[in-house]
Amino acid sequence: MHPVRIWDLPTRVFHWLLALSVFGLIVTGTLGGSWMNWHMRLGYAVLALLLFRLVWGLIGGHWSRFASFLYGPGALMRYLRGQSPADHSAGHSPLGALSVFALLFILLAQVGTGLISDDEIATFGPLVRFVSGETVAAATGYHKEVGKLLILGLVVLHIAAIVVYRLVKRQALTRAMLTGDKQLPAPVPASRDTLGTRLLALSVLLASGAVVWWLVRLGQVTY
Template sequence: MSTRTIRIWDLPTRLFHWLLAASVVALVVTAKVGGNAMVWHFRLGYVVLALLAFRLVWGLVGGRWSRFASFVPTPGRLRRYLQGTSAEAESAGHSPLGALSVLALLGVLIAQVVSGLLSDDEIAFSGPLTRFVSGEWVGRATWFHADVGQYLVIGLVALHLLAIAYYTLVRRKTLVRPMLHGDKDLSTGVPASRDDALSRVAAALVLAACAALAWWVAGLGTV
């Protein structure tokens, strides 16, 4: 069966993916090390805040297969996928199960970042938003961030890696390579994601605005 090489993941989405992966690993490591490493934990938290804000915007205006509208699974798509009757085009980007995993991970990371901004370890570090809420909410956020959220993140990342291994070893489909160069070989003709110079400049502007937002949030703790 003949195939066509189609651009699925635009460069901004690929860079987001790998920067987020590296940042999350570094966040877990710095949290476990503690001490002076917590300075970097906070800095990385603001990096992840900017990245997540970027992804939310890019999920609305980015390349076709990076948009939430293209991969948020409907009950019908999920049923067909589980039954093995879905068309290739329905999984050109994320498969329905993969989409659920991505959405869950984004949701947990957003909750973890927000709870971090509201946390206070009562020793040396407190989030920049703690002064805007009651001590009760600070306590709840601190508990979630330290005792719940981090383990949800670790669990979902582990599940993500297991899914990649399953697709690679069992289904003989690589998920890593397309996230490196952006292309997939598909037998079904589907529209390619836009990934030209103009869209990349637009992504850079969106990222700059999101970085400014994270910088502003960080500054709230020093006002």
């Protein structure tokens, strides 16, 4: 077996921060009331994390880049038949890749609609004033009903996949996301995970946070 650095530190930190933030969003959104202030803050945090991941998917470690887990229908079918090459078990598998892209897309839709949602009580998104009332109503309906259910469904599927891999395939997916390394039967390219790449990731995260701060401030500026 060959120990290989698969997940660089920035990807691991992103993963756990996103998981905690999404959990917090579900809890605060369900509680409502004064918890909605924290719900909005966590939404801003998730948006910053997603912007970071989009950039890191282009310049991050080898297995964190989108190019490493862009699969066609043929690759997915071979994986489902158990005929995938060994390197498909290193990073995201074809099925796992679908889950990642679906989660990123649905979370972006959820925080995007949150920016222009209004519960008509005391909480509204910072960009509400830039869109029509019909758009606000549609965004609010999606955010509170459809988007929430989609996220809950994906979270359940994600947890179920972890359990299946642990019990059936004897693979501890969470361990690799904690340590960054996997024990693989054949050597594969390792992800670069140096002080330089970590500082680069920090600068990308700070820039992503600055973009979110600008968006929020944009909705608060009066003319």
